[in-house]
Amino acid sequence: MAKPVVAIVGRPNVGKSTIFNRIVGERVSIVEDTPGVTRDRLYSSAGWLNHEFNIIDTGGIELDDEDQILRQVREQAELAIDEANVIIFMVDAKTGLTPADEEIARILYKTKKPVVVAVNKVDNPKQRDAIYDFYALGFGEPVPISGAHGTGLGDLLDKVAESFPEQEEEEYDDDVIRIAVIGRPNVGKSSLVNALLGEERVIVSDVAGTTRDAIDTLLERDGQSFVLIDTAGMRKRGKVYEKTEKYSVLRAMKAIERCDVVLMVLNAEEGIREQDKRIAGYAHEAGRGMIIVVNKWDAITKDERTHTMFTRQIRDHFQFIDYAPILFVSAKTKQRMHTILPKVQEVAEQHALRIPTHVLNDLLMDAVTLNPPPTYKGRRLKIKYGTQVSVKPPTFVLFVNDPELMHFSYERYLINKIREAFPYQGTPIRIFIRQK
Ligand code: GDP
Ligand code: GDP
Numbered sequence: 001m002a003k004p005v006v007a008i009v010g011r012p013n014v015g016k017s018t019i020f021n022r023i024v025g026e027r028v029s030i031v032e033d034t035p036g037v038t039r040d041r042l043y044s045s046a047g048w049l050n051h052e053f054n055i056i057d058t059g060g061i062e063l064d065d066e067d068q069i070l071r072q073v074r075e076q077a078e079l080a081i082d083e084a085n086v087i088i089f090m091v092d093a094k095t096g097l098t099p100a101d102e103e104i105a106r107i108l109y110k111t112k113k114p115v116v117v118a119v120n121k122v123d124n125p126k127q128r129d130a131i132y133d134f135y136a137l138g139f140g141e142p143v144p145i146s147g148a149h150g151t152g153l154g155d156l157l158d159k160v161a162e163s164f165p166e167q168e169e170e171e172y173d174d175d176v177i178r179i180a181v182i183g184r185p186n187v188g189k190s191s192l193v194n195a196l197l198g199e200e201r202v203i204v205s206d207v208a209g210t211t212r213d214a215i216d217t218l219l220e221r222d223g224q225s226f227v228l229i230d231t232a233g234m235r236k237r238g239k240v241y242e243k244t245e246k247y248s249v250l251r252a253m254k255a256i257e258r259c260d261v262v263l264m265v266l267n268a269e270e271g272i273r274e275q276d277k278r279i280a281g282y283a284h285e286a287g288r289g290m291i292i293v294v295n296k297w298d299a300i301t302k303d304e305r306t307h308t309m310f311t312r313q314i315r316d317h318f319q320f321i322d323y324a325p326i327l328f329v330s331a332k333t334k335q336r337m338h339t340i341l342p343k344v345q346e347v348a349e350q351h352a353l354r355i356p357t358h359v360l361n362d363l364l365m366d367a368v369t370l371n372p373p374p375t376y377k378g379r380r381l382k383i384k385y386g387t388q389v390s391v392k393p394p395t396f397v398l399f400v401n402d403p404e405l406m407h408f409s410y411e412r413y414l415i416n417k418i419r420e421a422f423p424y425q426g427t428p429i430r431i432f433i434r435q436k
Contacts, residue, residue: 003045003257004164007056007080009108010090011073011100015120018147019090020044020057023157042246043253048157051164054257056083060246070103077107083250086114086163088156089139093121093130097137105137114163117142118156123149176218176225177348180255180288182279183265185248188295191331192265192340193217193230199338221341229255252279260351260392261289261344261426264324268296268310272317280321287393289351289426290324291343298330323419325426347426352391355422360386360396367417373410381405384436393428399436406433 008016024044042060046053058076080087089108091101108115119131122144134142143159145152172178181189196202196219203220217228256262262283266272283290292314300306307328314326325343329336355363364386373381382401389397398414400406415429 004051004053004085005056005083005254006046006053006086006088006160007058007084008088008090009058009073009077009080009104010092011098011104012059012069014090014092015147016057016059016090019088019118019120019145019153020055020060022147022150022153023048023055043250048154048161051157051161053161053164056080056250070100073100073104074107077104079247081108081111081113083254084113085165086116086160087111088118088160089115089137090118090120091134091137091142093119093127093144096130097133101134101137105139109138115139116156116159116163118152119144120147122146122152171216172227173225176227177261177344178227178229178259179261179263179344180229180252180259181263181265182252182255182283184267184273184275187265187267187270188331189230189265192263192293192295192329192337193228195331195334195337196228196340199341201338202341224341224345226341226344229259249275249278253282256283256286256288259288261291261347263291263293263340263344265293265295266314268294268300268328272313277317280318284321284428287428287430289344289347289393290321290428291340291347291426292318292321292324292326293340294326294328295331297328297335298333321428323424323426323428343426350423350425351393351427353394353422353424354391355388355394355418357387359421360388360418363417363421364398364414367414371413373405374407376405376407379405381407381410389432393430394424395430395432397432397434399434401436403433403435 008020010016023046025046043054043056046055056079058080087108089104091097117134117137117139119134119142122128122130123146128144131142131144143152143156145156181193183189197217199221201221215230217230219226219228256279264276264280264283266276280290294310294314310328311326315322318324325347327336327339327343329340331337364383368383373383379402384399384401386396386398389395396418398406411431411433415431418424418429
């Protein structure tokens with residue numbers, strides 16, 4: 001189920017990124033070794049009371065000409081209108097209402113989406129009167145906040161959450177495998193999608209989705225249904241922000257959220273780029289299944305070592321997704337294209353695999369006997385028992401005498417032991433440690 005999306009708009013320096021960071025807060029990264037993923041100010045998951053949502057700081061999407069501030073904020077506001085369910089329109093109590101604020105307001109009038117005005121930098125209660133100016137924007141009662149002190153955020157998020165849309169029905173049956181095709185421009189995503197749809201044994205029913213931004217295609221192969229979420233296909237008409245790299249990342253992230261399995265497409269001719277890592281890191285944190293697809297395999301000169309070298313390079317760059325199988329394909333010559341959907345099906349099964357509790361506990365006890373936890377300050381970690389609490393991705397809780405005694409490297413050892421017995425190909429595994 002897609003979470004609601006909240007976008008923050010406002011001219012530069014009103015405090016968008018300060019508030020973004022406050023709202024995102026200490027979202028603990030599930031893996032410490034995924035660089036830059038959770039700290040990015042662009043897009044993040046967040047929570048308030050029992051609401052889960054995603055938040056975009058449109059100020060993080062910078063457009064080409066930096067000095068054209070008005071054009072920037074205009075584009076950023078349009079992006080918010082296109083992408084968000086609720087918009088936080090941020091203004092600055094210290095400067096009061098400015099022409100740039102009015103310009104943004106004019107753009108936001110065009111949308112029916114809820115807009116909440118947040119007046120930032122109300123650092124003490126005496127300054128609350130500053131909000132009255134901003135009634136003139138025409139979006140109802142402004143909410144005073146302070147990024148510096150963190151005050152008012154509760155009221156702001158209450159108001160935002162009131163406007164969240166009703167939770168939509170899940171669009172597809174539970175047994176349909178949803179696939180997101182992700183990658184930088186030009187790696188061959190569209191070509192891959194077309195080649196998959198053109199495969200003989202695939203039956204394409206129809207193209208769904210008019211309310212969504214993505215183009216979803218339903219297909220069936222050997223009795224298994226799939227939905228292809230095509231990020232290359234979902235282009236808006238002539239928006240400037242479309243050409244920016246950050247926006248394409250944003251799009252990829254939205255598709256990742258709706259899928260079970262990510263096809264991370266790389267271009268054999270170009271190798272691996274920083275952006276690939278960010279997207280892969282996001283898919284990993286979101287707990288999706290993952291397959292790395294190296295496309296354009298026809299286009300490079302190969303000898304008997306090329307395959308091994310490529311594999312090693314990928315493993316070096318993507319250490320945090322060492323579980324992801326790698327396929328070398330060509331959308332152009334159709335080489336190995338027929339292996340993609342069966343692999344997706346395999347990964348989807350692993351992603352949803354449950355280990356019986358007694359098998360898990362036998363496995364844990366064997367692992368501990370083989371390699372007992374080291375002592376820390378004279379005390380030793382004791383694992384009482386473990387249980388699998390969920391799937392997609394497989395998630396385990398281990399009950400121990402004292403969670404402080406669990407060392408990162410020992411946790412990794414246990415995950416490796418689980419993977420030795422149950423390879424969990426293509427899926428991340430999560431472990432939570434609790435006191436018992
Ligand atoms: P953005 O350009 O809208 O993302 O704004 P920033 O978050 O970068 O903030 C711009 C400046 O305003 C920075 O110097 C912040 O430290 C400052 N700032 C942000 N929030 C507050 C606040 O609540 N009170 C005060 N006094 N300053 C703030
Ligand atoms: P997208 O932007 O990721 O959707 O990439 P496209 O599918 O539009 O492909 C970008 C370019 O790469 C096009 O010129 C394609 O013809 C070319 N291309 C795609 N797949 C292959 C492939 O397997 N081999 C070769 N040689 N070219 C390919």
